[in-house]
Ligand SMILES: Nc1ncnc2c1ncn2[C@@H]1O[C@H](COP(=O)(O)OP(=O)(O)OP(=O)(O)O)[C@@H](O)[C@H]1O
């Protein structure tokens with residue numbers, strides 16, 4: 001029988017560069033499978049249904065909650081986000097490592113249920129860098145950016161609850177640091 005895969009949980013404020021760093025990590029490591037979340041937020045430029053997210057109406061999302069289809073879910077800036085449990089369990093059972101990129105509330109909710117997962121927080125050098133990255137990405141309105149910065153301030157107070165904190169100054173360095181954390185945990 002396969003050894004069960006490692007559950008990898010990564011969080012960090014919106015705009016810190018999680019998606020960018022994890023894309024590099026996944027490109028270099030075909031043995032890590034990303035989980036695809038469901039969300040009620042509107043698709044933004046570059047989003048692809050079934051690849052970046054499964055886009056749901058609020059009613060559909062609530063039905064999935066009632067049917068226990070999520071391993072965790074949370075409301076982030078007025079939208080629902082959740083991790084469909086079936087796919088993650090299938091891949092872990094196949095012995096694959098599964099990567100969840102989720103918000104802090106979701107990660108903290110998982111910690112009791114999945115103590116053997118590895119919890120990694122990606123942090124910015126400071127809030128000004130975070131704001132510049134969100135502005136530079138140009139996918140949110142100025143009001144939405146301020147909401148995300150406010151959420152970030154709260155999220156940063158929780159970083160010590162994670163097993164590891166990785167500062168994303170240079171994408172390649174952050175990806176390498178995560179890989180060396182994973183290699184240590186796989187030993
Ligand atoms: N180390 C870095 N240095 C400079 N710019 C970066 C770095 N990492 C990411 N970026 C840029 O910052 C912006 C935000 O990155 P990204 O979309 O990956 O963030 P995120 O944490 O996944 O955000 P969200 O949670 O909102 O999806 C992008 O424009 C990206 O190109």
Ligand SMILES: Nc1nc2c(ncn2[C@@H]2O[C@H](COP(=O)(O)O)[C@@H](O)[C@H]2O)c(=O)[nH]1
Nearest residue numbers: 014037073074076081082083101102103106
């Ligand atoms: N608790 C969960 N949080 C999730 C999930 N999928 C994504 N996220 C987090 O939401 C925010 C905003 O994401 P965005 O795509 O709108 O920028 C970010 O922190 C994501 O990591 C999930 O399934 N559960």
